[in-house]
Amino acid sequence: MTETSSPPAAARAASTGDRSATLYRLLRQTGVLAALVLLIIVSSFLNDRFLSVPNLMNVLRQVSIVGILAVGMTFVILTKGIDLSVGSILGVSVVLFAGLLETQSMAVAIPLGILAAMALGLVNGLGVAFAGIPPFIMTLGMLSFARGLAFIYTGGTPIPILNENFYDLGNGYTFGVPNPTLILIATLLVSGVVLALTPFGRSVYSIGSNEDASRLSGVPVGLYKTIVYVISGGVAGIAGLVYASQLSVGTPIAGQAYELDAIAAVVVGGTSLFGGKGSVAGTFIGTLIIGVLANILNLTGVDPFVQQLFKGALIVVAVFIMARSSRA
């Protein structure tokens, strides 16, 4: 086909243009990263012990549970949803691990506990995707319901875990890195690949960006939204594994209010509550920012009550700055 009238000066996408856009995106992400680096530099001046390897490993271990939860939460928030029930689902998995380990091997107890967590996530997903219940309400209901299950299962008393092999998951080290941190990193890597490189992951973003347009494009919106809550539930189960192992006891109050910490990590990491924008890498950085802040406040002996103020302010300021920078 010969074009007799192709418009003048069509600035087509040159590969250089692509590269500069990628750079720009990188800069946006490094904005959060820069904040983390700055925090680390300031912290290292505030306290000598901060930059020591044991302390940094300590931070990594401490953020693991919330960090893992936040990865699952990222999926949900990217679809413009929210999952308030992850703390309670974690609680259910913790008491199940403890209960099952009384009679079963780890090879049975671990998969069953995680499957149960996924099943609760499935209920969330079906409620949101097919019954049309708003995510906030559906998962608020599950927050209470799952916590109730945990209490009923234990009769209100914690179940001790006596299987010593199980302790290693939450307390051991591999190649000098705490096991919970390795579990967090594995969760991050798998999630990162799924979000960036699978049709499902791509659709998670598109659903959050415009659900109707996604549906018209043939994206199985209902199915994928359901899966997102199953992932969040399953990931809460994995976090529960670390929790149960670290405490070596199945307490029905495990993970209370953790959902809020997970949401905080996600939003500090730059994922938009309005959906369609964000990444698990950002969430990881957000998790670290919150973790490092808590650590340096501890090291410098700031009153725990005052620490709460810092955390609260951090969340609001972070989101404020991001809202500003994305408008510019």
Next chain:
Amino acid sequence: MTDELLQAQALRKQFGNNVVLRDVDLSVGRGEVHAIVGENGAGKSTLIKILGGVHRADGGTMKLEGRELILNSPQAALDQGIVVIHQELSLAPDLTTEENIFLGHFPRNALGLLDRRRMRERTRELLDRLSIEIDPTVPVGQLSIAQQQMIEIAKAISVEAKMLVLDEPTAVLDANRVDTLFDLVERLKAQGIGIVFISHHLEEIFRIADRVTVLRDGERTGTSDVSAIDQDWLVSKMIGREFEAHHTQARGMGEVALELEELSSEGAFENVSFSVRAGEIVGLAGLIGAGRTEVAQAIFGVRPHSSGQMKVFGRPTRFSGPGAAKRQGIAYVSEDRKAFGLLPNRPVRENATISNLARFRSLGLLRLDRERAFVREQIEQLDIRLPSMQAEISTLSGGNQQKVLLGRALAGRPRVLIFDEPTRGVDIGAKREIYRFIEELAEDGVAIIVISSEMEEVLRLSDRVLVMRGGRVAAELPRGEATEESVMRAASLD
């Protein structure tokens, strides 16, 4: 010459190194309608944003009634009596007409409480003055788009607007409503209000405007009294060359690709029968509300049909949803880009391929290199102008957004394509490209249905025109018989 209301001189605006407005002059007189035309990206939106106080000009001066005008914010523009009416209306749908009109400056009684009686009286007065017939006590969400637009204009008048900027007000209206809007504009003129009117429909310029300014690539290429010029002048100023006439060649047509037999959907349309052959373009004309979009939705599987049959390449089919329709080779480009098309905060690349990611998948993972190659090809073929395929689609002009969505429809290699208002809110240059593109698809053997409220578009593209009225097919006109008159008659007369 009318007496001057607004005088802008040498307005200049740049974003980074990109100069989007270069020394543009504009003057608007009292009671004058000054139209601004130009292709997408010509600088119209920037100019409007400067007038509305959203952007500050980097250079140039503005005077309102002879006094220096400095607009630091949209509020400042409002305070000066300059009101911009955007295509996307900004009414609160759950509030009534009167509440919307007085939102922000509710009349109060002696106790400081809302004075509902006075609000109603003043609303009635205002609506009477503008001859708008609307029940002021109904929530505006229940009114038509056309009515809502009028309320927005009435609202502007209620705050003593001196100048109104109407940004493509007719894009969302069908022919009858356009008439009503223009009547209203005439009345506003008579009251001495200056009007800046943006439209992609050139014939509207000749109907309503006194003067016209043409922008191209951020520069003013011409200003003239409308009485002194013709369409060709406008088009040549807009695109910088002469407009070539369109020639249609007959296309070869293949087998019947899609056939509807007595298809009905409760409350939307009844007994609709027609067929489309491979390589044929069938136009679906009619007024807004005639049931055209609903038929498309039923074909595509997003609206249930209660009776009748549909055949795709001879096989009786019933789609459970868009996914199923897509697998059978049917694609649909929605009339409402914003609501049903764009993934606003995602890059162009992802917008273009979301409809068929499976095409780029290997071993469960997306091959981004293949995806990029496909998108690059689409950009080339559709001549999409954009900084990068990583740019968020919302940063593109309307015409380029639409082209990306056409690319999306093509990603599924469709055999039947339904275009619903394919050039809405698209400039004349992009429009011609989209037409040619649709024709090329037909030449490649794709069966095409074009739903359009624009007469010229239907007549230009269609091998056959189906006119719908009140949910039924009122007429079927082959190319030779389809004229503006015959289509209009079938669409609006009983």
